[in-house]
Structure formats: C-alpha cells, structure tokens
Amino acid sequence: MTSPEKLESLDPATGDVVGVHLVDTPETVAAAVARAREAAAWWGGLGFDGRAEVLAQWRGVLTRRMAQLADVVHQETGKPHGDAQLEIGLAIDHLAWIGSHAEKVLGRKRVSPGLLLANQAASVEYLPLGVVGVIGPWNYPVFTPMGSIAYALGAGNAVVFKPSELTPGVGVWLADSLREVVPDHDLLQVVVGRGETGAALCRSGVDKIAFTGSTATAKRVMATCAETLTPVLIEAGGKDALLVDEDADVVAAADAAAWGAFSNAGQTCIGIERVYVHDRVHDRFVEELVRRAGTVHAGTDADAKIGPMTMAGQVDVVRRHVEDALERGGRAVVGGADAVGDRFVQPTVLVDVPEDCAAVREETFGPTVTVRRVRDMDEAVELANATRYGLGSAVFSRTRGPELARRLRSGMTAVNSVISFAAVPGLPFGGVGDSGFGRIHGPDGLKEFTYAKAVTRVRFKPVLNLTTFDRTPEQDSTVAALLTALHGRATQLPKMPRRPLATRRDRS
Numbered sequence: 001m002t003s004p005e006k007l008e009s010l011d012p013a014t015g016d017v018v019g020v021h022l023v024d025t026p027e028t029v030a031a032a033v034a035r036a037r038e039a040a041a042w043w044g045g046l047g048f049d050g051r052a053e054v055l056a057q058w059r060g061v062l063t064r065r066m067a068q069l070a071d072v073v074h075q076e077t078g079k080p081h082g083d084a085q086l087e088i089g090l091a092i093d094h095l096a097w098i099g100s101h102a103e104k105v106l107g108r109k110r111v112s113p114g115l116l117l118a119n120q121a122a123s124v125e126y127l128p129l130g131v132v133g134v135i136g137p138w139n140y141p142v143f144t145p146m147g148s149i150a151y152a153l154g155a156g157n158a159v160v161f162k163p164s165e166l167t168p169g170v171g172v173w174l175a176d177s178l179r180e181v182v183p184d185h186d187l188l189q190v191v192v193g194r195g196e197t198g199a200a201l202c203r204s205g206v207d208k209i210a211f212t213g214s215t216a217t218a219k220r221v222m223a224t225c226a227e228t229l230t231p232v233l234i235e236a237g238g239k240d241a242l243l244v245d246e247d248a249d250v251v252a253a254a255d256a257a258a259w260g261a262f263s264n265a266g267q268t269c270i271g272i273e274r275v276y277v278h279d280r281v282h283d284r285f286v287e288e289l290v291r292r293a294g295t296v297h298a299g300t301d302a303d304a305k306i307g308p309m310t311m312a313g314q315v316d317v318v319r320r321h322v323e324d325a326l327e328r329g330g331r332a333v334v335g336g337a338d339a340v341g342d343r344f345v346q347p348t349v350l351v352d353v354p355e356d357c358a359a360v361r362e363e364t365f366g367p368t369v370t371v372r373r374v375r376d377m378d379e380a381v382e383l384a385n386a387t388r389y390g391l392g393s394a395v396f397s398r399t400r401g402p403e404l405a406r407r408l409r410s411g412m413t414a415v416n417s418v419i420s421f422a423a424v425p426g427l428p429f430g431g432v433g434d435s436g437f438g439r440i441h442g443p444d445g446l447k448e449f450t451y452a453k454a455v456t457r458v459r460f461k462p463v464l465n466l467t468t469f470d471r472t473p474e475q476d477s478t479v480a481a482l483l484t485a486l487h488g489r490a491t492q493l494p495k496m497p498r499r500p501l502a503t504r505r506d507r508s
C-alpha cells in the first residue's frame, strides 16, 4: 500500500514549513461526505433554536481564541496579525447575525392563495439542502469561506470544506473549533489537498458546491459539477473601480483608495484596482494618494502594514501587469517595476495607463492601482463598467453617491468608503459577469443553501373544483367569466409615440 501524499503549508514570508497535512483522496472525500450526511440529518432536525444555540457556542469559542486563530492565519498567509484579527472578527459578527435571523428568513410563511384557490392555505419555507461542499481561497482564509460555511450551517446543512492548499491549517483549525462544541457530529469537516481534492468534492454527491476563487478555476468547477447536476455558487475574481467626483472629500477618497488597493498586499477580491477621478480634483487626489502610499510598505518588520504575497506565482502576474503598463506609456508615481520583489511587492500607483492594458483589464491581485483622469462621472461610469468583472465598487461624491452607485454594474458598491458592504451581515455579497453568481451573506446568503418548499392545503370544499374530470361546461363558462372579470379589463397603456403608417407598411 502506498503511503498517503502529504501537503506542506509554508510561511510565505520565509518559506518555512508551518504545517504538514495528509492529502485527501476521492475515497476519503466520499467518506467525509457520507459522515456529513448523517450529521446533516441530526442538524436539520434540531430546528432553528437548537442550531442557534450551537452557533452561539461556536461564536464564543472563536472569539475567545481569536488570537490563536490569527496566529495560524498570519503564519500561512503572512498578513499582519491585526488584519487577521479583523477578518476573524467580521466572520464572528456574521455568525451572530445568522443565529438571530435564520428563522425569520427561512421559517414557514403564509402566502395568499389568490382568488381562484381561495379555499386553500398556501405556505412556503426554506429547507436545508443536506450537505454543502465549500471550496475556498487563501487570501481571507477565515472570512471568505465562512461566508459560505456559516450560512450553510445556519440554513441547516452539514459542510465539507476544502481550503486552499496554501491555508489548510486555518481550515483544520476552524473545523476543530466547531468539534469542541459538537464532538459527536461531523458538522464541519475539512478535506485537504490541491485541485484534484476540490474536483473530488465536486463529484462526491454533495447537494451544492460553494466555490470562491478565480474565474478560471470557477469554470472548471462548474464543468465538473455539471457531470452530476450539482448546483454551484460562484464567488470569483474582480477588478473593482473607485470613482472620485468633483465634489468628493479628496483626502478621504485617497485614504480609502490606499486601503482598498494596498491592504492585504492587494490580494482582495473586492480590492480597488482602478480609480477614475474627475478632472477638477485629479491632481489633488494623486498627490494625496502618493502621500498615503508613502506611509505604507510591505515587509516583516513591526512597522510593515502589509505582508508578503501569499502565493509566489502571483508575483509574476503583478510584474507582468506593471511592466506592460510602463511599456505602453503608463507612469509609476509610486513604486513601479522595481517595487516587485521575490516575495514582497511595494505599493505602486500607475497613471496614464491605456485602458486596454492588462493592469486595467485583468485582475492583478497585488498592491497596485491605476488612476485615470476623466472629464465627468458619465465617462467614469462608462470606463468602470467596461469590464467582464462586476464584483464590488466604490464612489466618492458628496451629492451623487447613490445615483452613481446604482449605475455601476457590480454586485456591491460602497459610497464614501471602500469594502464596507462586506461587513454588513444583512447585505448580500456576490457579483455579476466573470465575478460569478449567487450570493453569500444576508437573507439571500441563507436562502442560497436551501430549497424553497411550497405547500398548499385545502381548507374547505371549493365552490368551483377546477381539477376534476367532473368539471362541467357551465363551470368552464363561470371560470371564463371570472377570469375576464379578474384580468380582462382593458388597461390604459402608457402613451407611446405612434409610428407613421407608411413606416409600418414599409417594414412589413
């Protein structure tokens, strides 16, 4: 018998091995899913109150051990301890919301049966799917997968989680922490491995796959899930834009742009990668952004506000984007080609970059940002929307924020801040286009892991029984009269400009 394959997780700042894990095979993945199915039967039967109690206990464990979990996140991703704590804190806050809202969102509700079926009672409730497979990325190894794990659990499912091969230790830690609360049930299990383990989870017969990762991998995941008609939720990449209007608080906008672009070394799906600034405030904005960028550097020293690139291969993507932008006429007003090292990338601000460059069109996923001058906000909206992605966005404007936000084709927009929508548990999180479909967080995020169950019940004998072979022609006439009375009235259509008759004839 061959010994099981091992996966080493590394500290990306030093390359040191920080953990060794056994790789799961399709057989061990299938066994985990079978155990999860038993757990799901118990968990689904527990009801909202019982589940809320367990989730509250888990929340307590996570909160008390926050520093310990932050250490594991720091070791595997290299991000500063404070940033690790922030993502854990947000995940805990979502967990609290789930506990107190699941019943309200998913519980049985009466629905009007309508006039034709007035003799019936109608209701809908949202039932758990059973077992949900979660495939997660490495950039926010707690907050991001918990957006699926916690909401799937809150909706009554058991979960089998495949963390990124870069952050298996975080995944194992999370599962162990829930096991402390429910030692007898495999409510949350972790399967470790690379893409093949993820693919095995897709084929394992789970009732849904919640995938967070790149658009390219999302397509492979969908193709694999199609083999078994397993439904998928896709949270993929982004190329988020920030708009700065002429009346914006420029200092606040530059501060937010710096955080949105450089925090977590730019490895944020909803990070700011492009900025479009009104001509009237452009120079002031760039000056302020340059000043802010100068106060941030990547490193391992105590003052470093950003860490290393977690995935070594991403450094090459960042280098390619920066070099291409510079070769095509762009200028680096902060950082530049020399800012891209082996493990660390220093903040980089690029201006005058043509819109068809990779730095503007593709996800860079590094601490870099392009800034472009626009004549007005119409041009800003047009350029911001000229992307296949549509995850998040931000607008800085004193007077037109909500109006501009609505015109941006993205799942989420922050007005006069960045990224804040992710921290509001009641709001749905997700994108359009190449950024994926489906939603985590909020009521939509709970419903995502359920199926709608509709029930009608006869309350009294109907005056007109529509679904019987005993229906008579007289009854059909009554139905026709009833339908005419209900829906047959001529409605006043809004006045449309009439085309001249000649044109109509010409076209026929």
Ligand code: NDP
Binding pocket: 135, 136, 137, 138, 139, 140, 144, 162, 163, 164, 165, 166, 193, 194, 195, 196, 197, 198, 199, 202, 212, 213, 214, 215, 216, 217, 218, 220, 221, 224, 234, 235, 236, 237, 238, 268, 269, 270, 311, 363, 365, 391, 430, 435
């Ligand atoms: P990847 O797409 O490389 O990987 C995501 C997950 O899928 C990993 O666990 C990976 O395993 C697994 N995987 C790889 N191949 C397969 C396969 N064939 N079948 C099933 N699973 C597979 O993304 P990253 O981990 O690099 O994460 C970064 C990306 O995630 C960025 O594009 C970012 O924008 C996006 N993201 C999106 C978010 C959102 O909410 N919309 C939030 C956070 C990140 P392994 O790591 O072992 O290869």
